Amino acid sequence: MIYNDDSAIGKRLRRLSHIIDYDARRLYKEHGIHFEQRWFGVINELMSNGPMSVKELSVSLKITHVSVSETRKSLEIKNYIQSTPDKDDARRRLLSITDEGQLFIKTISPIWGALEEVSKELNEETNNVVQGLDKLDAALTKTSLYERALMKIR
Amino acid sequence: MIYNDDSAIGKRLRRLSHIIDYDARRLYKEHGIHFEQRWFGVINELMSNGPMSVKELSVSLKITHVSVSETRKSLEIKNYIQSTPDKDDARRRLLSITDEGQLFIKTISPIWGALEEVSKELNEETNNVVQGLDKLDAALTKTSLYERALMKIR
DNA sequence: TGACAATATGTAGGCACCTACACATATTGT
DNA sequence: ACAATATGTGTAGGTGCCTACATATTGTCA
Numbered sequence: 001m002i003y004n005d006d007s008a009i010g011k012r013l014r015r016l017s018h019i020i021d022y023d024a025r026r027l028y029k030e031h032g033i034h035f036e037q038r039w040f041g042v043i044n045e046l047m048s049n050g051p052m053s054v055k056e057l058s059v060s061l062k063i064t065h066v067s068v069s070e071t072r073k074s075l076e077i078k079n080y081i082q083s084t085p086d087k088d089d090a091r092r093r094l095l096s097i098t099d100e101g102q103l104f105i106k107t108i109s110p111i112w113g114a115l116e117e118v119s120k121e122l123n124e125e126t127n128n129v130v131q132g133l134d135k136l137d138a139a140l141t142k143t144s145l146y147e148r149a150l151m152k153i154r
Numbered sequence: 155m156i157y158n159d160d161s162a163i164g165k166r167l168r169r170l171s172h173i174i175d176y177d178a179r180r181l182y183k184e185h186g187i188h189f190e191q192r193w194f195g196v197i198n199e200l201m202s203n204g205p206m207s208v209k210e211l212s213v214s215l216k217i218t219h220v221s222v223s224e225t226r227k228s229l230e231i232k233n234y235i236q237s238t239p240d241k242d243d244a245r246r247r248l249l250s251i252t253d254e255g256q257l258f259i260k261t262i263s264p265i266w267g268a269l270e271e272v273s274k275e276l277n278e279e280t281n282n283v284v285q286g287l288d289k290l291d292a293a294l295t296k297t298s299l300y301e302r303a304l305m306k307i308r
Numbered sequence: 309t310g311a312c313a314a315t316a317t318g319t320a321g322g323c324a325c326c327t328a329c330a331c332a333t334a335t336t337g338t
Numbered sequence: 339a340c341a342a343t344a345t346g347t348g349t350a351g352g353t354g355c356c357t358a359c360a361t362a363t364t365g366t367c368a
Binding site (some may be wrong): 008010011012013014015016017018020021023024026027037040041062063110111113114115117118119121122123125126127128129130131132133134135136137139140144145146148149150152153154 | 166
């Protein structure tokens with residue numbers, strides 16, 4: 001008996017995300033730029049929406065507040081963003097891009113532009129794999145893999 | 155300017171693989187079984203092909219020998235597999251499943267069976283997302299994301 | 309209004325993978 | 339035959355995400 005279970009999907013997802021992350025990192029590196037993939041979402045959101053809290057970012061990026069918090073820290077150390085306590089709610093910190101961050105964005109925008117084109121190209125070459133991934137996301141949101149498996153076992 | 159580059163693909167891949175890994179882990183856990191996702195490939199290969207070396211496993215699983223080596227160690231600690239030096243080549247270690255490993259496989263096979271069904275179900279609900287992922291893999295193998303991006307920049 | 313629940317953020321530790329490097333053993337070419 | 343090279347495996351450390359837990363602040367309602 002040879003199994004070919006969801007790890008067939010999970011495995012592919014893992015492999016591809018690592019390949020893409022690695023190649024993107026290499027691209028920045030070869031251009032003499034230190035850029036961490038996880039920065040992208042936060043920078044992009046702040047760029048388009050202005051100041052946002054950790055929680056807000058975690059919702060729109062669909063990752064945990066913990067990840068956002070860690071990313072915030074690394075971006076703040078680099079001085080690309082800053083965080084100020086919200087006066088109306090002392091629990092929240094409002095993150096925003098610094099002037100240095102703006103400069104950094106200018107530096108990397110040619111790379112972002114290139115990657116965006118590549119993204120489109122790849123999606124075309126794969127018969128819209130993005131749509132398939134979104135369907136997978138929706139399917140799992142509706143009924144989780146855990147629930148689905150439980151039903152099969154019983 | 156709002157970018158929506160390959161991180162749009164990379165991000166989705168990362169998110170989905172984490173969701174799937176987490177849910178699968180939860181499934182084992184709730185059945186009182188400690189199972190690590192990374193074990194699946196190695197166990198499955200050894201099950202269907204008999205003893206294999208670290209290198210051979212890394213090739214057929216399309217992961218690095220380092221990952222296989224780490225997985226080997228954890229499976230060996232659990233006493234689910236054993237490794238013996240190859241007499242014809244002292245550099246190689248041949249990995250094989252132990253009797254205890256066989257028993258363990260019996261324990262988890264209902265779960266593997268369920269997950270396999272779920273996998274098929276999900277692939278149907280997503281218009282064959284697996285095919286899309288394989289196309290993405292092939293596209294990136296032919297011309298890497300790095301190369302593609304370089305061409306766009308110049 | 310004051311205890312209890314909800315919310316926002318942070319820290320510690322885990323997971324599955326990776327590269328860079330180190331080491332031992334085999335293979336090759338002159 | 340033996341130095342140079344290739345191959346198999348292992349360790350150290352990194353990446354981006356996660357859960358579980360801790361802490362501080364805010365909101366709620368008897």
